Amino acid sequence: MKYARQAVAAAVLGFTLAGCTGTAIKSPQYDSSQYTVLGHSEASATGIMLFGIIPIGQNSRFVRAQTAAIQAKGGDALINTQIQEKWFWAWVLSGYTTKISGDVVKLKAAQ
Numbered sequence: 240m241k242y243a244r245q246a247v248a249a250a251v252l253g254f255t256l257a258g259c260t261g262t263a264i265k266s267p268q269y270d271s272s273q274y275t276v277l278g279h280s281e282a283s284a285t286g287i288m289l290f291g292i293i294p295i296g297q298n299s300r301f302v303r304a305q306t307a308a309i310q311a312k313g314g315d316a317l318i319n320t321q322i323q324e325k326w327f328w329a330w331v332l333s334g335y336t337t338k339i340s341g342d343v344v345k346l347k348a349a350q
Contacts, residue, residue, distance in 0.1 A: 274344035277314045281340035282307035288333045304339040314343035
């Protein structure tokens, strides 16, 4: 019985820590000679916290919004990035919408 409790406690701790991690946005610095600007783009992504503790698409929303903005113009990266957030709530969940905008660039091949 003692080992069963320890196993359950370890599993709960593992799930809690895994649910609280997210993916960082990669925003490297480029010299203007390394890219061509394709134009302005923006995209948004929403994540939900069910019952205030269960993340659904919550931790990846920044990366999803950035990727969608870049793909909308067929580019490789986003510069001059701006991030806005809005939130909403209902009885059993809260939602967070992230909007990312900026200039999409196409990287030039290394010479």
